[in-house]
Amino acid sequence: MNPSPVSPIEQPTLGLGMVGFSPEQRTAFASLIAHPRPGLPSWRLVSFWDADAWWVNGSRVSVLPDGNLRVTAGRPQERTLTLRLEEVHRPVAFSTPLGSSDFEAVCTFDPGSESAIHRVLIQFDRWLQPMLFKAALGALIIERGTTLRGSIYHVTRQATLLAVLDFRHGHAAVLPTASPLDLIGAHWDRRPTGAHDLPESFALCTPAQLVWSYARHTTRDLLPARYRTEMIYYRHEPRVPMGWLRDSTLRVLSTLFTAPGDFRGLHERTEIPERALAEDLACLYYAGAVTTTPFKAAGSVQVRPQEPVPAASDDEVDSTMGRSTLPPIDAERTAPARLYQNPRSKTFS
Known part of the structure; x- marks a missing residue:
């Protein structure tokens, strides 16, 4: 297959979550991060649990007897937060000064310095390179569409294997040290069906997870046009880890599981803004x-063998994008709930 075009890689929009900061501080930060430096991803403030990276007000941090961190609220709508840093799987930066000397922060920044704020975002960009590579690869998967269906590809650049994409079995693996820039001019080599082994040193994932990573971080409208006019049905659980689903996504799933609906109806039933929906x-x-x-x-009557089966749409998602990692939605027709239910504090685990 021809190499990827030598063109600028689309810069994604990353989500930044904050805790412990005042409304005035959040407003000032939002203004600063909205203007990234050239060649870097843009950032926007999002829900804390849906963010790609976190800023924590270090002055509001104290160390609990068990070693976890307690962060007091900075806004009326916030609650005290407990962090288990060893279980946090995203970049975290603490503003200075720190409220306790009993822990050592890996990444700190001066909240009053614009240059310090940009430096910490650059550091986040470096730490997030594996995710950014997956998002860029997901964009190329969408671009190639149904031409990839049922095939196996090795993505290489200058004799370096960057990724193995198995659309026949719904598996994928990516080079952990790869960056989005590596995909410029990369070759997509179609391999025989037996060449589906995934390198042990690579990070395992699925094609669906790669595409989801891109869809969640692009400003492009990727929703097929028919999803704005036709009836939408629940099919099965998403083929991504449960932690990737934000609250609004769970609400959409629960609503569709109860009954199908069109875009306008879903907007009214879920009360989710149209862009987010x-x-x-x-x-x-x-x-x-x-x-x-x-x-x-889901739950539809199976078509009898003698009846003609409608052809799949050109942009219909291939069933081999990957298997679901979610438990099935139960008979009560409720979406999986967040795991943080303590009314007085929230604990990341």
């Missing part, structure tokens, strides 16, 4: 969780 549906579409084809919906 389109983002959630796009992610769910590429994760194979929703469909506009009635016979593919």
Whole structure:
């Protein structure tokens, strides 16, 4: 297959979560991060639990007897937060000064220094390179569409294997040290069906997870046009880890599991803003969780063998994008709940 075009890699929009900061501080930070330096991803403030990286007000941090960190709220709507840093799987930076000398922060920044704020975002960009590479690879998967269906590809650049994409079995693996820039001019080599082994040193994932990573971080509208006019049905659980689903995505799943609906109806039933709803549906579409084809919906009557089966749409998601990692939605028709239910504090675990 021809190499990827030598063109600028689309810069994604990353989500930054904050805790312990005042409304005035958050407003000032939002203004600063909205203007990234050239060649770097842009950032926006998002829900703390949906963020790619966190800023914590270091002056509000204290160390608990068990070694975990307690962060007091900075806004009326916030609650005290307990962090188990050894279980946090995203970049975290603490503003100075620190409220306790009993812990050593890996990354700190002066909240009053614009240059310090930009430096910590640059550091986050370096730490997030593996995720950014997956998002860039997901963008190329969407670009190639159905031409990839049922095939196995090795993505290489200058004799370096960057990724193995197995669309026949729904598996993938990526080079942990790869960056988005490595994909410029990379070759997509179609391999025989037996060449589906995944290198042990590579990070395992699925094509669905790669596409989801891109869909969640792009400003492009990826929702197929028919999803704004036709009836939308719940198909099955998304083929991504549960932790990737934000609250609004869970609400969409629960609503569709109860009954199908069109875009306008879902907007009214979920009360999710239209832009966010389109983002959630796009992610769910590429994760194979929703469909506009009635016979593919969960619980639909199976088509008898003698009856003609409608052909799949050109942009229909391939069933080999990867297997679901979620438990099935239960008979009570409720979406999986967040794990943080303590009314007085929230603990990351």
